[in-house]
């Protein structure tokens with residue numbers, strides 16, 4: 327049976343479909359891949375296929391289990407996740423203990439039960455410890471799925487008890503098509519897809535108006551006459567936009583990602599490949615290709631420095647004056 331609703335991920339899908347067809351599902355899986363590429367969606371599709379009462383080419387979507395799953399009310403499909411998106415939020419031992427208590431009863435619907443532990447790298451030591459024994463030998467008809475971005479996030483003893491399934495970043499074109507299919511404006515969809523890093527989840531969270539504003543700011547800045555003082559002022563303003571209790575370096579790096587994409591597009595246009603451009607508003611410029619490639623590299627370097635804790639105002643000022651110098655040369 328085909329797993330439905332999973333975007334791309336051919337390899338993962340074929341593996342799970344094969345194991346389902348052969349009646350050889352594992353009792354514990356490790357789904358490895360970036361956030362937002364469909365790991366939980368795939369787990370849900372596997373659950374649907376395994377529990378559907380009228381299985382055809384796919385799960386029927388109409389029987390009791392299919393309908394309860396679609397409504398988010400299937401009592402045997404459980405998701406455990408960190409309490410918030412903050413990188414320091416951990417999955418608490420009480421969350422794990424609750425799951426273990428549930429597993430001691432047979433699945434209520436009489437079919438398979440699935441527990442998805444999302445971002446299992448955020449299990450704290452006590453939670454990991456509590457999970458170990460269950461993972462080794464869960465009661466029958468239960469499947470545990472741990473999602474991680476990298477197996478090194480979790481204890482080797484957890485990894486060794488799970489069967490691994492690999493997920494890859496999605497092609498930006500595919501993400502764009504999916505966003506348009508969901509009714510999004512094609513221009514917004516293209517911009518979001520270009521900035522998604524191959525993650526549909528990330529693409530959905532991005533705000534295209536904000537991305538355009540941030541790009542416009544760079545373009546205006548580079549078009550205006552000015553010097554180091556103006557560069558420093560823009561750098562300060564950008565850092566201020568990303569300052570909360572601490573500086574949001576990931577957020578700043580994302581702004582730089584947008585700049586990098588912009589120069590990448592300009593380079594593609596300068597090289598006579600306008601169709602390779604990812605952002606919708608990239609008019610070709612007469613800049614020489616090598617300068618644009620160098621501008622791209624400089625943005626990338628600044629991005630790495632900022633992520634490595636360098637002083638962001640200084641990095642950005644140096645970057646802006648370098649860009650100005652390079653792109654202004656006759």
Ligand SMILES: [Zn+2]
Pocket residue numbers: 377378379380381385386387388389390391392393
């Ligand atoms: Zn069904």
